[in-house]
Amino acid sequence: MALETLLVIPTIGHHGTYEKNVDSIIENGFWESEDHNEWFGDGVYFFVPGLNEPVASAKQYAEDTRQRDKSEEPTCVMEATINVNNDSFLDLTQYDGLQLFNSYRDEVLAKIELIGKKPSSVFEDHDLMKNMRKELGIEFVKGNVYIRFGVQRIARLQSRIPNVTIFVVNNSETNIEKASVKRVA
Amino acid sequence: MNTALLKAKMDKFFAEVSPEYLVKEFEKMGYTFIDSDINWEPPQNYNLITSNCEHDDVGFINRIFRSRKKMNPAKKLTSEYPGSFFCLKLAT
Numbered sequence: 001m002a003l004e005t006l007l008v009i010p011t012i013g014h015h016g017t018y019e020k021n022v023d024s025i026i027e028n029g030f031w032e033s034e035d036h037n038e039w040f041g042d043g044v045y046f047f048v049p050g051l052n053e054p055v056a057s058a059k060q061y062a063e064d065t066r067q068r069d070k071s072e073e074p075t076c077v078m079e080a081t082i083n084v085n086n087d088s089f090l091d092l093t094q095y096d097g098l099q100l101f102n103s104y105r106d107e108v109l110a111k112i113e114l115i116g117k118k119p120s121s122v123f124e125d126h127d128l129m130k131n132m133r134k135e136l137g138i139e140f141v142k143g144n145v146y147i148r149f150g151v152q153r154i155a156r157l158q159s160r161i162p163n164v165t166i167f168v169v170n171n172s173e174t175n176i177e178k179a180s181v182k183r184v185a
Numbered sequence: 186m187n188t189a190l191l192k193a194k195m196d197k198f199f200a201e202v203s204p205e206y207l208v209k210e211f212e213k214m215g216y217t218f219i220d221s222d223i224n225w226e227p228p229q230n231y232n233l234i235t236s237n238c239e240h241d242d243v244g245f246i247n248r249i250f251r252s253r254k255k256m257n258p259a260k261k262l263t264s265e266y267p268g269s270f271f272c273l274k275l276a277t
Binding site: 003004005007086087089090091094096097100103104107108111112113114115116117118119120121123127130131135136137138 | 186187188189190191192193194195198199202204205207208210211214216217218219220221
């Protein structure tokens with residue numbers, strides 16, 4: 001397509017995990033999450049520069065996971081370089097990206113209405129995102145979200161104002177530079 | 186982000202995709218679909234030429250609102266169903 005730029009922008013991301021996973025990640029790559037409730041659909045999630053300090057957030061996230069798992073395993077932070085293909089990148093930290101996502105949602109609902117149907121429950125963002133990524137070939141998504149870390153949970157803080165910037169990538173074997181993967185904290 | 190490219194892909198996708206395909210895709214994710222009101226039409230002999238809006242009439246106007254939210258309800262109702270504007274005012 002003539003609109004393609006073929007521009008690749010390396011982006012450094014940080015991922016919190018258990019220490020016991022380090023060797024496997026370095027050797028075999030990251031495990032792509034497929035949980036139903038992921039923010040932006042399936043893939044490997046990283047903290048990236050934006051609203052937060054990525055290493056600290058990744059560490060905090062890993063520690064929270066450890067506490068939820070009631071595990072004694074030590075945690076750590078992995079760093080990786082993601083080769084972001086600009087043509088398959090949706091940036092929800094920008095107005096353009098948010099407008100595209102909102103248009104996609106409106107178009108899906110309008111299309112379904114054409115046959116006299118509507119969803120019986122609320123369309124969740126992560127499911128719409130999953131569908132949008134599949135249909136438009138989006139492999140990278142960046143966005144600002146609110147994550148309730150341990151501190152916020154203890155204080156019972158809930159908010160609609162984002163506090164971290166996250167990044168998800170799929171086809172991680174191709175899109176993450178294997179030699180760049182290392183433990184940093 | 187290549188906004189122009191993503192927008193072009195999106196336009197192409199929605200120009201070609203069928204509603205049935207989208208329904209199937211979301212059903213795979215666990216969603217169910219129900220009939221919407223889009224094709225709902227008032228009975229032929231429905232008469233709203235009154236300013237004494239009954240409870241049922243308000244429900245009627247609300248259904249119009251929900252099913253035709255992309256139209257200007259005031260224009261739609263006043264052009265097709267003369268006299269209903271009083272009901273519309275009451276319903277809003």
